[in-house]
Amino acid sequence: MTARECVVVVGAGVSGLTTAVVLAEAGASVRVIAGQVPGATSLAAGAMWGPYLVEPKDKVDRWGQRSLEIFRELAEDQATGVRLTSGIEASRTAEAAPDWATALPGFRPCEPAELPTGFTAGYRFTVPLIDMPVYLDYLLRRLRDAGGAVERRQLATLADAGPTSVIVNCAGLGARDLVPDPELRPIRGQHVVVTNPGLTEFFSEDTGPSPDLLCFYPHGDTVVLGGTAIEGEADLSTDAKAAAAILARCAEVEPRLAKARVLEHRIGARPTRTRVRVEEEQWEDGTVVVHNCGHGGAGVTLSWGCAEEARALLFVK
Template identity: 50%
Template sequence: MSTSAVVIGAGVSGLTTAVCLAESGMDVRVDTDRLPGATTSAAAGAMWDPYLAEPSDLVERWSRETLSELTTLSAVAETGIQLLEGTQESRVPCDLPVWSGLVGARSCPPDELRPGFVTGWRYRAPLVDMPRYLRYLVRRLERAGGSLRRHHYDTLDEALTQAPVVVNCSGAEARFLVDDTSVEAVRGQLVVVENPGIRSFFCDDTPGAEDLTYIYPHADAVVLGGTAERGAWELRPDEDKAREIIRRCAAVEPSIAGARVIGQRVGLRPARSRVRLGDEWHGDTLLLHNYGHGGAGVTLSWGCAREITERVRATPPFAG
């Protein structure tokens, strides 16, 4: 037992959990078969938005805690987080989302809506440059004494021999690692283009829409999305889908049509009927699960990581 805790997975959930455990005084190692820059988290948009996650009462609490932390971190330049104003709009009448009060969302008057949209809400929320943010989390983990190791686990039993505390943050791979057939991959593809001068975000929130359409601007680039393909595990970009993403976004923001494409990203959202956050004993090893966050991995990251840490610190013999 060379470490106090091993965290499986180096996406945003795994790294944030590892940071919280390390900063609470534990020796922590992250074991991952994909380095942070190759995870689904690195492929995310990524906006604070409780998307594709249940149960609603816990999601509300976890997302509120994470919103507070991301807002604080937006003042730290190296995180890649900015507080940005923008709109979510719908092509059919609908109510403001249940989380609208957390970000002070207000209904848009008709003259603020894009052509073809009939309702919408404006608010300010954290927008995260994910590759940059993941690098920040790795540095923060290392500053707290933690480490990261490239390693693939064929079975959970192997991981349980590594430390007295093991945290499973394996995302969509939990379907195989813990034989959880309720986990379903929801493939997301996005396109990154040079920023033609866009300074506010946009998201099409039309209920039941077949495709995702969002525009998330960073300093020099704009992230365009997207897709939500259930049961699809292909990680290679689809050029036809990329062209369709650009077409949909350019229909909302015409300046995108001529923007140079910088790259494409593909990730697998770990969808589940509800987030799995819990603990169980396997002999003398405490195993905790933290996966199934759907499209809200960033949005729930700090709330879930802190709950995991509280559970560990409240469990003998780790209390104190």
């Protein structure tokens, strides 16, 4: 592929919009096609940078570090929705800190007095927090500034994105049917957004494979509380019982949240594969397809690194 060639990016979540920005700014003529703009699952993200529970580790580390570099740059502009924020990740079982955390600014083990009741270990560090509605709007503006276009249209198959010679599949869970890609599976996530009672730092519990998560991410006047990770569930309707449990878990750690007013519920289905898929294939008719999907709960964390990998697969050096 050469500069100014037309590329269709399918999907308008964080992976699709980031990839579209990277390609448009590299000189391609980019059109994004998606049924919902921006995508519901990305809108529902917390979101804190952290390459958590995704494989293959060597590529994930590289993609995540590249994204971290860019998020640090974006944090210099408040209009992006990205901020560098300090906080604590803690465990009730004295787990070791993840290797990606130990290299972050300000990393240090917590003193016992810093930990909530019931926690045996924790680590403090500074990391990008991303206010997703603000951030996705920023990506859309940046795409349009680079000459990209967005079309709201539901596709029945990936081939319906044409006529074009280049397609980038960032369809998230939708790729399971569009490609089709039977390896994709949903992991339902739910967050509760509340008014901010004065929190300036994040908190996250290392819950391992548990479906019940505990985290809160302050974004100015609001706080995003989490969460859930329900394997195999793709229903995007609000679960009132799960929401009440999220509020209770978070308020136990931070009592000020008990009286916070609920503003909205955000639900998404994390598109998950055993291994993140960033690879090229060529159809019999000559169409080049690059797949960039299956990021699970690390879509934001890997977004820039995977987008640049997609660009490298497409552009002639």
